[in-house]
Amino acid sequence: MAIEIKAPTFPESVADGTVATWHKQPGDAVKRDDLIVDIETDKVVLEVLATADGVLGAIVKNEGDTVLSDEVLGSIEAGGAAAAPAAAPAASAPAEAAAAAPAAADEDAIGAPAARKLAEENGINLNSVKGTGKDGRVTKEDVVAAIEAKKSAPAAKPAAPAAAAPVVVASGDRTEKRVPMTRLRAKVAERLVEAQSNMAMLTTFNEVDMTEVMALRSKYKDLFEKSHNGVRLGFMSFFVKAATEALKRFPAVNASIDGSDIVYHGYADVGVAVSSDRGLVVPVLRNAEQMSLAEIEGGIATFGKKARDGKLSMDEMTGGTFTITNGGTFGSMMSTPIVNPPQAAILGMHNILQRPMAVNGQVVIRPMMYLALSYDHRLIDGKEAVTFLVTIKNLLEDPARLLLDI
Template identity: 70%
Template sequence: MSTDIKAPTFPESVQDGTVATWHKQPGEACSRDELIVDIETDKVVLEVVAPADGVISEVMKGEGDTVLSNEVIAKFDAGAAGAAAPAEAAEAPESESSSDGAPDDKILSPAARKLADENNVDPSAVDGTGKDGRVTKEDVMNHISSASSKPAAAPASAPAAAPAPAPIAAEGDRVEKRVPMTRLRKRIAERLLDATSSTAMLTTFNEVNMAPVMELRKQYKDKFEKVHNGTRLGFMGLFVKAATEALKRFPAVNASLDGDDIVYHGYQDIGVAVSTEKGLVVPVLRNSEKMSVAEVESTIRDFGLRARDGKLSIDEMTGGTFTITNGGVFGSLLSTPILNLPQTAILGMHKIQERPMAVNGEVKILPMMYLALSYDHRLIDGKEAVQFLVAIKELLEDPARILLEI
């Protein structure tokens, strides 16, 4: 029985998506609930699974095509017998080939097959890096680029030299590679441009002595991990709790602008920026004022793991009243973070570095961190921004105040 495979239902905030990767090809056997295609939106990658045991009879949307919510992207024959697995297909005689000239033991994505045909590339010569050895579009591009950077040896039996495929870019070893921007990266670019062009953004700086926090972590990290079932005590948990307390004292920093209205939030939903291969995502810690340090740490770790696998849901990255970003993990000493609209402030953490500091008339070497607060000057005055940052500094330099909320 033939059924339609449809794109997922997108939330109201997502207009459309792009077919990222077909994990199964027409005629290839599928098991019920097996992943068959990834749909990339401007926020997350959504997975579509097989509705039953069977095969895909027709693909209507290839990789790179735009799809709408619930749009039909393929036809599926439930109960039909599929082709042999790639490992079994490799045992077929080499002389056999598929109808489009590609050997049966190489599975190509539609985009990869099209690019190979356009550039006269033999798919059997391309190393596949996709799932189960599948050849992706990028694999074909890398093969073409590699071939163009060294002279090709003509086969001895070739009757005449065929014209070489046009290189992607070549001048000696000056190779260039052109790939389309992902939807996530395009959306990030749009939001950053919106923030810089539609707000009166300003950044204020301060520095915090991290010695008390580092000493606290050193003293209790082993016991903390044991008591909280493997959850490690890091700096982010204390930063989130310090920011939460400071947001309670300065509600304007926790507010947002909606047209000509100021929306004051009676809760603290703190977004934590997480870097992935596809770009920066900001999952949100809901009601951080009710979370313990251990809950913050375990939730952030879970966010990080799922973000790298593209498993975060859209709901987990929607909303938020304040954002924290940590460039220090990459070695950044100082930066000016850009607002995460419609929020009106963002805190930037940086690298901890020992510096000589004057303490009570004496020079001491202390582990210092620069803090940066970017804020929308339309809503937050400089006085509030500075006082907010000083409050975080004081809470971190005397961590007991975080627990006592003083």
């Protein structure tokens, strides 16, 4: 009995997908819940699993083909069909032998079996060798002589270089490789161009003294990890916490434009940019304003692992009212991040550097980080954007404000 293999049901935001990889080939035995094929969409890679034991039958959609929601990809021959491929070669053996017989007879007319084997191993065309055997057949000795002649031919007279004008040849490896753009990369490119084309985007900068946050983290990181089942205390949770507090005070930064309307969100779904082998992905921490530092760090760690393994789900990638990206992990000192529409703003973190700062009339060395806030000027005024970023700066330079709500 043939069981259809169908593409998953895509959400409304995903029009179609592309067959990325078939992990099984026709005739391969499959078991229930075996991974059969990967479907790549604009956001994630969806895995299609076998629904029954059997043998993979015909493949309808090949790698690279575009598929729609619930479209048939192939079929599985369920039940005892798994034994069929093993019996097939024995049944067809006589026919294959009969078909091969004329070819073998023709080859025997040219050369002996030993000669054919030796010629094949050494890349010698048997038809080009003069046979000295009976009826002009090529013997093993003829092939050996042809091999020796082939080895000595290059040494006899090397090819003379052309007497042309000297040509300057670039040194080094100049290979090129052309590969199709992945759907994720193509979608990211499309959205980035769309954001720059359709928004009045502007970036404001500030800097934050990380002394207090770093001291707090250094003092409590071991106890924090022990108290929260191995969850490590990083810097991102402080920034998410400070951002959600600032979003409460400046609702326009957490809003979005829908046509001619402004939609104010009474919650903070914070997207955290994560780098993966497939490209930049932005999973979302839902209701981040209600999460503790441990919950934020645990969520980010889970997203990072899923991104590396390609296991992020569609729900984890959609939505979001505000985004934070950390280029500092790669050494970036300053950047202008691009807003992820329909959101109105994105916060960029950067590298922490020891720099001389003037504090109370004295020059001291402090760990400083540049912050960048890119925002949609159609929705957010410059005063709001600057004050929002200053609020984050103040909360991070005095973390007690986060606990006291001041």
